[in-house]
Amino acid sequence: MSNREPRGTASDAGEATRPGQPKHSASRRRFMKTVGMSSIAAATSGAGIGQAFADDGQAPAATGDAPAAGKTRVKFKINGQMKQIDVAPNVILLDAIRDELQLTGTKKGCDHGQCGACNVHVNGTVINSCLSLAVMHDGDEITTVEGLSENGELHPIQQAFLDEDAYQCGYCTAGQMMTATYVLNSSHIGDSDDAVREAMSGNICRCGAYKNILAAVQSTRGKV
Ligand code: FES
Numbered sequence: 001m002s003n004r005e006p007r008g009t010a011s012d013a014g015e016a017t018r019p020g021q022p023k024h025s026a027s028r029r030r031f032m033k034t035v036g037m038s039s040i041a042a043a044t045s046g047a048g049i050g051q052a053f054a055d056d057g058q059a060p061a062a063t064g065d066a067p068a069a070g071k072t073r074v075k076f077k078i079n080g081q082m083k084q085i086d087v088a089p090n091v092i093l094l095d096a097i098r099d100e101l102q103l104t105g106t107k108k109g110c111d112h113g114q115c116g117a118c119n120v121h122v123n124g125t126v127i128n129s130c131l132s133l134a135v136m137h138d139g140d141e142i143t144t145v146e147g148l149s150e151n152g153e154l155h156p157i158q159q160a161f162l163d164e165d166a167y168q169c170g171y172c173t174a175g176q177m178m179t180a181t182y183v184l185n186s187s188h189i190g191d192s193d194d195a196v197r198e199a200m201s202g203n204i205c206r207c208g209a210y211k212n213i214l215a216a217v218q219s220t221r222g223k224v
C-alpha cells in the first residue's frame with residue numbers, strides 16, 4: 001500500500017480515509033458539496049465571489065456585532081492566536097489566510113489542489129487550503145508557515161532548508177515545509193527516501209530542488 005499521505009491534501013478533520021491513503025476524494029466530495037451549498041447561499045444573499053475581500057467597500061455593512069449580510073462569522077485558532085473573520089461562504093481558506101489575516105507566507109500556486117504551495121496544517125493534518133472553504137474551519141486549529149518558528153528561532157525544518165539549499169525561487173517552500181513537518185511527525189509514513197518522496201509527491205517544485213528538499217527533510221528527522 002502506498003503511504004502517499006499528504007499529496008498536499010489530507011482531509012479536513014473528520015473525513016474517514018484509510019491510513020496512508022490520499023484523502024483527495026473525500027476532501028473533494030466535501031468541498032464540492034459545500035461549494036454547492038455556498039453557491040446557493042451566495043446567490044440568495046446577493047454575495048458574489050470575492051466580495052468578502054473587495055477593496056471598493058461595496059459589501060453591506062455589519063449591523064451591530066453581527067456579520068454583514070451574506071457573510072458568515074468564523075472563529076479559529078491560527079498560529080496560536082484566536083482570530084475571528086467574517087467571510088462570504090464561497091471564500092477559500094487560502095484567501096482568508098492571505099487576504100483577511102495577511103499571512104502571506106502561504107502561497108497560491110495552481111489554486112486547484114495540485115501543487116501543494118498552499119498547504120497548511122489543520123488540526124494536526126495537512127491540507128490544501130485552496131480546496132477548503134473558510135467557513136468549514138470554525139473552531140479549528142490552523143498552523144501556517146509563519147507559525148513554525150518559536151521565540152524567534154527557526155523551526156528545524158526551516159533551518160534545514162537553509163542548510164541544504166533546498167529552494168531556488170522559494171515559491172513552493174512554505175508548502176513543502178508544511179508537508180515536511182507533517183511527514184516527520186507521522187508515525188505511519190516510513191523514513192526511507194522513497195517513503196518521503198512519495199509522501200511529498202503532492203508538493204511540486206518547478207525549480208527541481210527535490211534532491212535538496214529530500215536532504216532537508218531527512219536531516220531534520222529526530223529534531224521535531
Ligand atoms: S494546491 Fe493549492 S495552490 Fe496549488
Ligand code: FES
Pocket residue numbers: 166167168169170171172173204205206207208209
Ligand atoms: S523552489 Fe522554486 S518552485 Fe520550489
